[in-house]
Amino acid sequence: MKIAISNGHVVDPRNQINGKKDIFIQDDKIIALDKAPEGFQADLIIDASNKIVSPGFVDLSARLREPGQEHKGTILSETRAAAASGVTSLCIPPDTSPVIDTPAVIELIHQRNEEAGFCRVYTMGALTMGLNGTHLSEMAHLKDAGCVGVSNVMNCINNPQVLRRAMEYAASVDLTIFLHPQDAGLANNGCAHEGVVSTRLGLAGIPEAAETQAVANFLMLVEQTGARIHFCRLTTSRAIHMISRAKYDGFDLTADVAAHQLHLTEMDIGYFNSQCHVQPPLRTQRDRDALRQAIADSQIEAICSDHQPHDVDAKLAPFAATEPGISALETLLPLSLRLVNDGLLTMMEMIDRLSTTPAEILGLRAGHLSINAKADITIFDPDKHWVLKPQNMLSDGHNTPFKNWEMKGSVVKTLCNGQVVYSNDK
Amino acid sequence: MKQQDIQFDNTGKLRHFLTIEDLPRQTLIDILDTAENFSTVGSQQAKKVPLLRGKTIVNLFFEGSTRTRTTFELAAKRLSADVLNININTSSTSKGESLLDMLRNLEAMHTDMFVVRHGESGAAHFIAEHVAPHISVINAGDGSHAHPTQGMLDMFTIRRHKQEFQNLRVAIVGDIMHSRVARSQIHALNRLGVPEVRVVGPHTLIPRTASSLGVHVYHNLREGIKDVDVVIMLRLQKERMLGAMLPSEAEYFSQYGLTEEKLSLAKPDAIVMHPGPINRGVEIESVVADGPQSVILEQVTNGIAVRMAIMSMTLGRKQESAE
Numbered sequence: 001m002k003i004a005i006s007n008g009h010v011v012d013p014r015n016q017i018n019g020k021k022d023i024f025i026q027d028d029k030i031i032a033l034d035k036a037p038e039g040f041q042a043d044l045i046i047d048a049s050n051k052i053v054s055p056g057f058v059d060l061s062a063r064l065r066e067p068g069q070e071h072k073g074t075i076l077s078e079t080r081a082a083a084a085s086g087v088t089s090l091c092i093p094p095d096t097s098p099v100i101d102t103p104a105v106i107e108l109i110h111q112r113n114e115e116a117g118f119c120r121v122y123t124m125g126a127l128t129m130g131l132n133g134t135h136l137s138e139m140a141h142l143k144d145a146g147c148v149g150v151s152n153v154m155n156c157i158n159n160p161q162v163l164r165r166a167m168e169y170a171a172s173v174d175l176t177i178f179l180h181p182q183d184a185g186l187a188n189n190g191c192a193h194e195g196v197v198s199t200r201l202g203l204a205g206i207p208e209a210a211e212t213q214a215v216a217n218f219l220m221l222v223e224q225t226g227a228r229i230h231f232c233r234l235t236t237s238r239a240i241h242m243i244s245r246a247k248y249d250g251f252d253l254t255a256d257v258a259a260h261q262l263h264l265t266e267m268d269i270g271y272f273n274s275q276c277h278v279q280p281p282l283r284t285q286r287d288r289d290a291l292r293q294a295i296a297d298s299q300i301e302a303i304c305s306d307h308q309p310h311d312v313d314a315k316l317a318p319f320a321a322t323e324p325g326i327s328a329l330e331t332l333l334p335l336s337l338r339l340v341n342d343g344l345l346t347m348m349e350m351i352d353r354l355s356t357t358p359a360e361i362l363g364l365r366a367g368h369l370s371i372n373a374k375a376d377i378t379i380f381d382p383d384k385h386w387v388l389k390p391q392n393m394l395s396d397g398h399n400t401p402f403k404n405w406e407m408k409g410s411v412v413k414t415l416c417n418g419q420v421v422y423s424n425d426k
Numbered sequence: 427m428k429q430q431d432i433q434f435d436n437t438g439k440l441r442h443f444l445t446i447e448d449l450p451r452q453t454l455i456d457i458l459d460t461a462e463n464f465s466t467v468g469s470q471q472a473k474k475v476p477l478l479r480g481k482t483i484v485n486l487f488f489e490g491s492t493r494t495r496t497t498f499e500l501a502a503k504r505l506s507a508d509v510l511n512i513n514i515n516t517s518s519t520s521k522g523e524s525l526l527d528m529l530r531n532l533e534a535m536h537t538d539m540f541v542v543r544h545g546e547s548g549a550a551h552f553i554a555e556h557v558a559p560h561i562s563v564i565n566a567g568d569g570s571h572a573h574p575t576q577g578m579l580d581m582f583t584i585r586r587h588k589q590e591f592q593n594l595r596v597a598i599v600g601d602i603m604h605s606r607v608a609r610s611q612i613h614a615l616n617r618l619g620v621p622e623v624r625v626v627g628p629h630t631l632i633p634r635t636a637s638s639l640g641v642h643v644y645h646n647l648r649e650g651i652k653d654v655d656v657v658i659m660l661r662l663q664k665e666r667m668l669g670a671m672l673p674s675e676a677e678y679f680s681q682y683g684l685t686e687e688k689l690s691l692a693k694p695d696a697i698v699m700h701p702g703p704i705n706r707g708v709e710i711e712s713v714v715a716d717g718p719q720s721v722i723l724e725q726v727t728n729g730i731a732v733r734m735a736i737m738s739m740t741l742g743r744k745q746e747s748a749e
Contacts, residue, residue: 199633200447202547202570202606207634271432272548316526316556318546318568 001043001418002026004036008048008379012055013352014368023053025375028418032371044420048379051412054351055367056088056119056376058358060178060256061232062307062329064121065396067108068097073309073396075109078329079118081395083422085329086378086411087305088119089359089366093178094126095153101126101137103145110146118421119414120376122362124178127152127166134159136166139173148362149230151178154279158184160217167227176228176361181214181239182206182280191320193235193281197266203319206281208236215239219246222253230361231255233306235280237290244299254361255299257291258306259335260326264288264401274315274322275401278306295353296344302358305332309397327397330388334407337382341408347382375418384410432554439743442554442563443736445572446613454581454617460735461582461728467504468730477738478507481538485511487566488544493702493726494566494576498541501733507741510537525549526556533558539741540564547571547606562740564733570604576701577610579732581618583725584656587697591618597644597651597692599626599682600660600709601667603633607701608660616640626650627682630671647682651692658699659684659709675708684710689719697721 003025010021010033017033024032024040031037062082065073082090092109094100100109106123113121125142127150129135134157139150150170157163170177187210192198194205215231219242222229234240234255247253260278265285269276276282294300308325315322336354339345345353355378359367366376388405390398414422433449435441440453467475483502485495495511502509514528532540539562542550547569554563567573581591588594596615602608602625615623616639625636626644636643644650651657662678672678689698698710698720706712715722 194634196635196638199635199638200609202568202572202604202609204570205633272551313524316524316552318525318544318549318552320548320569321546 002040003044003046003375003415003418004040004042005046005048005053005377005379008051008053010053010369011348011351012369013348013356015370017369018348023369023377025415025418028374030369030371030373030375033369046379046413051379051381052347054086054378054380055355055369056378056414056416057086057332057354058362058364058367059087059090059307059329059332060302060304060358060361061093062087062090062305063309064092065309066096066112067105072311072314075112075121076116077396078307078309079113079116079121081329081393083118083414083416084394084411084424086333086380086414087329088376088378088414088416089122089364090119091122091124091148091362093124093153094151095131095155099126099130100124100147101129101142103141106142106145106147119416120366122146122148122364124148125150125175127170127177128157128162131155133157134162136169139170139175143173143175147175148364149176149178151180151232154180154182156184160221164221164225167221167225167229171225171227176230176363178230178232179218180232181211181218181234183210183214183217186210186213191277191281191324192269193266193283195266195284197269201269201272208238208283211236211239211280212242215242219251222251229253233258233261233280234291234300235261235283235287237287240290240294240299254301256302256304256358257295257300258328259303259332260306260328260401261288262292262295262303262339263335268401269319272319273401274317274319275326275399275403277319277322277324278326279324292339292344295339296349301353302361303332303336303353304358305329307395309395310399312398315399325399326401327393327395327399329395330393331400331402331407333380333411334409337409340382375415377415378411379413380409380411382409384408386410432551435743440739441743443574443740444550444554444563444565446574446577446610446617447572449617451617451619454578454614457578457732457735457739458582458585460739461731464734465728465731467734468727474504474506476506477742478502478505481507481741482536483507483509483539483541483737484532484537485509485541486532486543487511487513488542488549489567491543491567494543497726497729498566498733501730501737504730505734505738507737525553529553529557533561537561539737541566543567545569564736564740567606570606570609572610573606574610575729575733575736576607577614578736579725579729580611580658580699580701581614582728582732583699583721584697586728587721588655591615591620594620594656595622595624595654596620596656596658597624597626597654598658598660599647599650599684601631601662602627602636602660603631604663604666605660609639611658612639612641624650624654628672647688648691651688654692654696656697656699657684657689657692661701661703662705662709664705664708679708683708684714686711686713686717689714699725702726
């Protein structure tokens with residue numbers, strides 16, 4: 001199959017392309033930019049006039065709920081939503097059921113995804129067996145099976161000695177550790193930021209120190225172990241400051257933020273809006289502003305969806321009894337474009353945070369439009385207005401705090417491996 | 427629909443009573459005035475008025491309570507309503523029937539009001555958001571969030587003794603962090619114009635952002651009750667506190683327990699309140715609890731009139747508008 005994408009505004013941070021260019025694709029690869037190779041006869045010409053043509057987005061964290069919670073979502077339903085959101089590669093955290101701690105689970109996921117085939121699916125392995133925090137996982141086996149990193153997700157490793165050994169071992173098999181900095185003891189089963197809203201509503205609070213203490217702890221061990229680490233889902237201004245300082249001191253660190261954290265604060269909980277129940281929690285406006293600034297300054301390198309689809313019942317209970325998380329794939333692009341419209345990021349920087357840098361963090365050959373690169377391409381209309389209606393979401397999870405938000409920016413076509421996996425010509 | 431409007435129906439009448447926060451001052455005054463009218467019902471020979479005849483009120487208690495449930499039941503009966511008491515062990519609901527399924531079933535029995543107590547903050551709001559349009563919900567305590575009928579009966583008691591709110595100093599002493607009673611009292615006191623509301627307790631029992639509620643924070647009881655007109659002691663939930671929050675009951679009493687000697691620092695005519703049940707010798711000594719300045723039992727009596735007022739205002743509004 002030969003495809004030409006013509007008249008689009010191509011933005012590729014890696015190759016510093018920012019202008020009108022045609023792209024020529026043969027089979028799974030980009031074979032030329034600008035001028036068609038001699039004798040190129042396109043089977044399909046995609047007119048991308050007035051659209052942005054970007055490397056496909058790379059999502060550092062999307063829960064697809066399969067295996068284990070297929071009533072919330074499946075690899076089929078959620079990768080389809082991913083393709084519709086311009087995401088061509090995504091990474092599944094290991095807290096599936098069963099946990100991703102053996103090659104068999106990874107094989108199962110890859111096999112299911114081959115049948116679905118809407119985007120590339122990567123797996124994050126468990127850092128400890130069953131995420132139990134005590135017994136190291138077989139990281140070398142996990143890596144051989146295709147894991148792009150290891151993580152204990154939100155399950156804390158309480159014994160610092162185990163954490164140290166896990167970090168050392170991961171370093172020796174050359175796997176990046178994806179750390180979620182939230183100390184379980186200080187978080188104390190809280191469900192909202194410890195601040196004015198939790199005080200008003202009588203909700204158990206998660207103090208800022210739950211994050212900063214964990215960051216400090218991890219940073220000390222990085223120094224000891226030489227592990228390569230990535231901080232996931234930062235929420236506090238102080239943690240950003242600590243990580244920036246560590247980078248300045250020469251540590252090789254990266255970090256990400258969930259898109260919703262760049263737009264919501266604890267105030268959005270209002271009177272117990274369970275759609276705003278997320279972990280780690282929404283924090284203060286000051287924190288949100290610091291996160292936005294950190295994304296602009298590249299102190300935080302990547303924006304991810306932190307997609308967590310839920311069934312309806314999961315959010316139908318008093319606030320603390322609901323399950324945390326947002327079905328977030330479909331708002332990833334419009335929420336990121338808001339930062340462009342707010343003047344915080346250029347289009348090129350936004351695409352860098354959504355595609356090029358997360359691909360580098362995961363060590364993927366993706367996130368750019370070089371010749372001979374895999375043709376993973378997202379074409380979107382940055383000016384299209386639409387209103388988010390949960391019932392129209394493609395994900396099986398309709399849980400979103402952005403109901404009725406006016407969004408700007410919509411994916412028109414997504415190509416993965418040279419195939420059109422999503423098309424919306426309306 | 428704005429969340430804070432959930433307590434009012436589309437004609438602007440009080441439909442649910444979930445929290446005092448955001449209620450207009452006049453609504454609070456109306457509740458107190460209505461309660462004043464009901465306060466004589468209990469001493470009449472026939473202790474009943476026919477306001478809610480034919481209405482069915484369900485006391486839905488997911489958490490144990492004797493006093494609150496009993497006073498709600500009495501209030502409903504004195505308004506001539508039929509009362510159904512349902513005590514639910516929360517663990518059995520989590521295993522089987524969901525909260526919403528249970529509500530649907532009770533609605534199907536043509537009930538008119540749910541009086542809800544639940545261990546989770548926000549439970550009453552959640553139920554109010556999901557009940558059928560003809561049903562009113564009264565919050566009888568949700569987690570650490572609110573206990574608005576308790577808050578109003580405390581205001582009623584204060585007004586009876588002090589007449590005006592405008593010149594008062596009020597100190598609330600104890601576990602502010604976990605107290606739904608304190609939150610409701612603070613909102614009510616602020617809305618009624620009390621110029622100085624204080625909270626007193628150790629750092630472990632006072633939220634770090636407590637001042638955002640509109641209170642002055644004290645960590646020393648002697649300083650905190652100096653020259654106040656009203657001292658409200660909160661119950662210490664011993665099971666929950668001992669260990670990481672407080673070292674021992676004895677130390678708590680020595681620092682924050684109300685004794686005659688400490689009470690003498692307050693104004694001579696200060697009243698002492700407590701939402702009950704009292705831990706004698708933990709937060710308050712018996713001579714104070716039973717002493718001349720204590721209005722603790724009056725609070726219980728007043729609770730019936732205030733709950734009658736709130737029930738009749740929320741549930742009686744349709745009859746009123748039909749007339």
